[in-house]
Structures are given as structure tokens and as C-alpha cells.
Amino acid sequence: MKGVIFNVVQEVVEDVFGPDAWDEIVRRSGADGAYTSLGSYPDAELGSLVTAAAEVAGVTEPEALVLVGRKGFARLGGRHAELLDGADTWMDVLAQLDGIIHPEVQKIYPDAEVPSFRTTTGDRSMQLRYESSRNLCPLAEGLILGMGDHFGTDLTVDHLECVHRGDDSCVLEVVER
Numbered sequence: 001m002k003g004v005i006f007n008v009v010q011e012v013v014e015d016v017f018g019p020d021a022w023d024e025i026v027r028r029s030g031a032d033g034a035y036t037s038l039g040s041y042p043d044a045e046l047g048s049l050v051t052a053a054a055e056v057a058g059v060t061e062p063e064a065l066v067l068v069g070r071k072g073f074a075r076l077g078g079r080h081a082e083l084l085d086g087a088d089t090w091m092d093v094l095a096q097l098d099g100i101i102h103p104e105v106q107k108i109y110p111d112a113e114v115p116s117f118r119t120t121t122g123d124r125s126m127q128l129r130y131e132s133s134r135n136l137c138p139l140a141e142g143l144i145l146g147m148g149d150h151f152g153t154d155l156t157v158d159h160l161e162c163v164h165r166g167d168d169s170c171v172l173e174v175v176e177r
Helices: 003-017 019-029 043-057 061-079 092-096 098-106 137-152
Strands: 116-123 123-130 155-161 169-175
Touching: 003 019, 003 043, 003 061, 019 043, 043 061, 061 137, 092 098, 092 116, 092 123, 092 137, 092 169, 098 116, 123 137, 137 155, 137 169
Parallel strands: none
Antiparallel strands: 116 123, 123 169, 155 169
């Protein structure tokens, strides 16, 4: 996992719960707690941070990932605003994830393992088939909700299929309200 994601997790935790919460999460998780944006870190380290964050915040791990994604979208977009160039709506961003955004991410972070999204577009909705060895669909949900916030659009995300419920992959339905 790229360090930029760890940086975003830390920033969200500090913004929402305060710097002491980040210190407590690092302590509980046994993680290093110091990450460079270009560095790569074990996926398990993110998992231990999420587990500790959920405990500290009194939420489930999926809820913690949704929160990090939602609050973290603006931070990721701010770091790499060029990835949102030409996108006027949340649907534009989701439609160009695999064709434009993820290839650009891999130019910036050549060893990044990005998820795969296949989309089907409706009138005010979109279905995404999310595939990743990391199975972080709650993080994807949070990023999508943060994308809606960015564009001033109220979105809902429903997990029609989910690997965490035994399905082969995750299918997220995103609906504009």
C-alpha cells in the first residue's frame, strides 16, 4: 500500500478525532506510524491501523474505512488535482477510473497496485464492479461519497454483491439522490 494512503488516514484521524487519537491508534496497532507518500508499506499495517482506529472511534472497521475514504477524497484530490481534470461530475470521475485516473496514478507511483472498476451507467446511477486483492470496498464506498461531496451531490452506495458476504466480487450501486 502506498504511503500517501497512510498519510491520508493519519490526516483524517487527526482532523476528526485529534492528534492524540492518531498516537493512540499507532500505539494500539503496533504500526510504525511514520510514512512517506512515495513509500510502500505492508497491507497488513493498514489493516492493523484500521482495526485500532475502529476501536478508538467506537465504530466497525467498515465504518472506519468509509469515514477515511469520505473525508480523505478531498485530500487525495488536493494532492493530485490533475487526476480530476476534465471531470465535471462524480459520474465522470468514476467512468474514467480505469481508463485515465489509475494509469496516471501508476505513472506517479509505478509500483502501485490499483483496484479495477468496470462501470455500467444509468440515468442518475452507476454500478461499479470493484475488484482488488485488498478487498477494501468500504474504502471505495467512502471515496465515492467523498467524490459526491466534492461535486455537491448527495450519493448513496449500496453493496449489491460483496466479497465480505461470500460473493466472488463487489458490485457497488451508486445513486444520485
